[in-house]
Amino acid sequence: MTHHNKNWKEIAPAGVCSKSSIGFLTGDWKTYTPVRDPEKCTRCVLCVIFCPDGAIKWHPEKNDIEFDYNFCKGCGICANQCPTNAITMRLEQESK
Amino acid sequence: MTTQEWKFTAKDIAEKPDLFLAGHRACAGCGPATVFRMIMKATRGPTIVTEATGCMEVVSSIYPYTSWAVPWLHTAFETSASNASGIEAALKIMKKKGRLNHEHVDVIAFAGDGGTYDIGIQALSGAVERGHDFLFVLYDNEAYMNTGIQRSGGTPHGAATTTSPAGKSIPGKLEYKKPIADIMVAHNMPYVATASPYYWKDLMTKVRKGLEVEGPAFLHVFAPCPRGWRSDPAKSMEYSKLAVESCVFPVWESVNGHCQLSIPSKLISLAPQKKRPVDEYLKGQGRFRHIFKPQNKKLLVDVQRMTDARWECLLRKCGETPKTA
Numbered sequence: 233m234t235h236h237n238k239n240w241k242e243i244a245p246a247g248v249c250s251k252s253s254i255g256f257l258t259g260d261w262k263t264y265t266p267v268r269d270p271e272k273c274t275r276c277v278l279c280v281i282f283c284p285d286g287a288i289k290w291h292p293e294k295n296d297i298e299f300d301y302n303f304c305k306g307c308g309i310c311a312n313q314c315p316t317n318a319i320t321m322r323l324e325q326e327s328k
Numbered sequence: 329m330t331t332q333e334w335k336f337t338a339k340d341i342a343e344k345p346d347l348f349l350a351g352h353r354a355c356a357g358c359g360p361a362t363v364f365r366m367i368m369k370a371t372r373g374p375t376i377v378t379e380a381t382g383c384m385e386v387v388s389s390i391y392p393y394t395s396w397a398v399p400w401l402h403t404a405f406e407t408s409a410s411n412a413s414g415i416e417a418a419l420k421i422m423k424k425k426g427r428l429n430h431e432h433v434d435v436i437a438f439a440g441d442g443g444t445y446d447i448g449i450q451a452l453s454g455a456v457e458r459g460h461d462f463l464f465v466l467y468d469n470e471a472y473m474n475t476g477i478q479r480s481g482g483t484p485h486g487a488a489t490t491t492s493p494a495g496k497s498i499p500g501k502l503e504y505k506k507p508i509a510d511i512m513v514a515h516n517m518p519y520v521a522t523a524s525p526y527y528w529k530d531l532m533t534k535v536r537k538g539l540e541v542e543g544p545a546f547l548h549v550f551a552p553c554p555r556g557w558r559s560d561p562a563k564s565m566e567y568s569k570l571a572v573e574s575c576v577f578p579v580w581e582s583v584n585g586h587c588q589l590s591i592p593s594k595l596i597s598l599a600p601q602k603k604r605p606v607d608e609y610l611k612g613q614g615r616f617r618h619i620f621k622p623q624n625k626k627l628l629v630d631v632q633r634m635t636d637a638r639w640e641c642l643l644r645k646c647g648e649t650p651k652t653a
Contacts, residue, residue, distance in 0.1 A: 237392055249392055249393060250394075252393070253352055258350075258353065281338060281341060282362055284358045284359070285354075286348070286365055287350060307358075309357055313565050313566075
């Protein structure tokens with residue numbers, strides 16, 4: 233952030249949010265990390281659709297999905313909904 | 329682009345950029361966040377969103393961050409529908425004066441169950457009566473989750489909340505859930521639908537239909553809240569599936585007053601043996617934990633009875649003959 237954030241006294245009465253929340257990383261909230269087995273994954277992209285945080289990206293050119301651990305909160309919806317059980321939730325230190 | 333032309337395959341949807349961005353501060357496993365992402369992916373072009381106070385308003389717009397990639401307006405708890413009618417009226421006059429370059433600009437009003445069932449219903453009823461062209465989305469997490477899980481008109485019978493705690497005096501909420509979608513059908517609206525995020529294709533088709541229809545549209549979306557329901561965050565989507573399969577939350581749509589079941593519920597009406605008992609849905613949710621105690625056996629029977637009664641009533645409305653398993 234290059235410029236100073238205005239405090240509540242300085243902003244206009246109807247506040248305008250000026251920054252995209254993409255700049256606010258929520259990835260450090262998680263306890264468990266989703267780890268995918270690319271062999272089992274059928275690229276059905278259900279996890280991309282069900283992720284509440286938009287933390288799984290679909291890359292059509294690579295025909296593959298990618299986890300964005302900067303935003304993943306580790307809820308485990310992807311692992312629970314995966315039809316082939318390709319995603320497992322692991323504690324952060326185990327996954328490294 | 330009409331609904332038929334629009335591509336609904338999972339990969340097309342996955343490829344579409346998010347308009348409800350990552351970095352919002354909803355709890356892990358938030359059902360409404362999934363619902364919002366899906367709805368924003370189903371929009372057809374320029375869209376203006378207005379939102380009443382509620383969980384998703386708070387988590388998506390903590391100053392100075394915003395999770396919205398579209399024009400978005402926050403409004404008071406009760407006025408999301410009247411705000412939407414103002415936006416729609418302004419768009420109409422701008423178009424008349426030639427100041428609007430787009431062919432159509434869609435207006436979506438979001439509100440939670442508190443902002444619809446209880447506080448926002450008069451504004452919604454008024455806006456629908458005036459016939460403004462907008463889509464009202466009710467994301468139903470079945471209590472005032474934002475302020476600490478107080479009961480609302482949308483809280484189901486028997487659920488424990490902080491203002492209807494299960495204990496010696498009462499076994500959770502004593503009253504039944506308000507049939508809000510039926511109330512909206514009674515407004516003679518062009519389009520009313522209920523949807524569940526597990527059936528994402530069904531939900532997105534309904535959003536598109538609601539946007540394309542001339543006049544007001546109402547969409548009631550089931551949105552599990554792991555925090556308030558005291559359930560496992562990983563099971564949000566599972567509960568939204570179980571709610572449909574146990575007929576606690578059947579999915580249907582009403583076009584110009586003509587009701588019909590949507591495919592997930594239609595399959596259950598055709599094969600009643602697929603209908604699951606409500607305890608499969610209630611199990612695992614902390615807010616219904618007390619229901620399984622021996623002294624509350626009557627309550628479980630009552631929940632099942634009411635669910636069946638509402639399901640049969642819906643079947644009759646949709647012109648299906650109730651069958652028994």
